[in-house]
Amino acid sequence: xxxxxxxxxxxxxxxxxxxxxxxxxxxxxxxxxxxxxxxxxxxxxxxxxxxxxxxxxxxxxxxxxxxxxxxxxxxxxxxxxxxxxxxxxxxxxxxxxxxxxxxxxxxxxxxxxxxxxxxxxxxxxxxxxxxxxxxxxxxxxxxxxxxxxxxxxxxxxxxxxxxxxxxxxxxxxxxxxxxxxxxxxxxxxxxxxxxxxxxxxxxxxx
Amino acid sequence: xxxxxxxxxxxxxxxxxxxxxxxxxxxxxxxxxxxxxxxxxxxxxxxxxxxxxxxxxxxxxxxxxxxxxxxxxxxxxxxxxxxxxxxxxxxxxxxxxxxxxxxxxxxxxxxxxxxxxxxxxxxxxxxxxxxxxxxxxxxxxxxxxxxxxxxxxxxxxxxxxxxxxxxxxxxxxxxxxxxxxxxxxxxxxxxxxxxxxxxxxxxxxx
Numbered sequence: 486x487x488x489x490x491x492x493x494x495x496x497x498x499x500x501x502x503x504x505x506x507x508x509x510x511x512x513x514x515x516x517x518x519x520x521x522x523x524x525x526x527x528x529x530x531x532x533x534x535x536x537x538x539x540x541x542x543x544x545x546x547x548x549x550x551x552x553x554x555x556x557x558x559x560x561x562x563x564x565x566x567x568x569x570x571x572x573x574x575x576x577x578x579x580x581x582x583x584x585x586x587x588x589x590x591x592x593x594x595x596x597x598x599x600x601x602x603x604x605x606x607x608x609x610x611x612x613x614x615x616x617x618x619x620x621x622x623x624x625x626x627x628x629x630x631x632x633x634x635x636x637x638x639x640x641x642x643x644x645x646x647x648x649x650x651x652x653x654x655x656x657x658x659x660x661x662x663x664x665x666x667x668x669x670x671x672x673x674x675x676x677x678x679x680x681x682x683x684x685x686x687x688x689x690x691x
Numbered sequence: 692x693x694x695x696x697x698x699x700x701x702x703x704x705x706x707x708x709x710x711x712x713x714x715x716x717x718x719x720x721x722x723x724x725x726x727x728x729x730x731x732x733x734x735x736x737x738x739x740x741x742x743x744x745x746x747x748x749x750x751x752x753x754x755x756x757x758x759x760x761x762x763x764x765x766x767x768x769x770x771x772x773x774x775x776x777x778x779x780x781x782x783x784x785x786x787x788x789x790x791x792x793x794x795x796x797x798x799x800x801x802x803x804x805x806x807x808x809x810x811x812x813x814x815x816x817x818x819x820x821x822x823x824x825x826x827x828x829x830x831x832x833x834x835x836x837x838x839x840x841x842x843x844x845x846x847x848x849x850x851x852x853x854x855x856x857x858x859x860x861x862x863x864x865x866x867x868x869x870x871x872x873x874x875x876x877x878x879x880x881x882x883x884x885x886x887x888x889x890x891x892x893x894x895x896x897x
Binding site for chain 1: 697700701702703704705707708709712728729730731732766767768769771773786792793796797798836837843844845848860861863867868869870871877879880881883884885886887888889890891892893894895896897
């Protein structure tokens, strides 16, 4: 498959959300204009985005909702299941484990780790917090696809290095640190405070 | 002030997190190398980032932690307070209202709105869910700096349009939609599912 831009992948996710909603409502076809409105783009861009993966639409009829939804799920890799390990059992870590949305999207939370004896052994949503000292040993037997780094900032790089050494190639980072990883590893960061500060910078410097 | 890049603002936030941690630990000076490690960059880049705002470091001595922390807070606009209104009182909206980290960083959650009669009137953290039909009238009397859009995807653009019409110029978007806003308005998006799907795309297409 041709390498496609990150911004295209993001739009495909947005189109998919829209198609899921549309299908729930019983719609069978959708126009590129409707998809464009959801992706913040133009219908020409929608047609271009989708043309990467073969032709779907029929001129004048639009796209078949169900067919396009399945095709996008396939393109985005959502028909496989992914093993996710979480490192850090603080507030956000425990919220992640309790969030039901992962499993229904194909992301199985396999384990949660911490180094705090007060947290090790606690159980959330059927998952018991494990000692991070066991990380390497356990990942050797049960490799993970994605590592969620939910530690304090000071610990995040070291934890990431350990996950990468265990063969994890996709990191979901919640710590306020720019993680350093080899080229073959991908990091996505989710951090509310960083986004808020980006807004406050703009508001303060207008 | 010179316009600085979004990536620079993000690094300034990361340096600030690090300085806060350093100061708590009683450190008085910090090197550009240490800041670089946290920002995922080089010490030359750190010096360049900080030179935008005047000279701080002393050759061979590094940066004064307390002075640099205060200066970064000032640059990022964190010494002002911001009024935030939240639209959407579902799971994420209510989690936002219950999250204590906003207020201590200068973001005052002023109101939360929904259109669901079953939610209007509920109270979280001392904040009562208000009828979104009152949005325009209330924002006219008490303008907001930031609008957090936590509605279903289908409603997000219309809510954003209403916030923008009320003079809100900074939007924190949690809905899986690319919002369309005028040039003078800034949008930051926080969405875990989009980040996960970006990772699954990469894992599936390697």
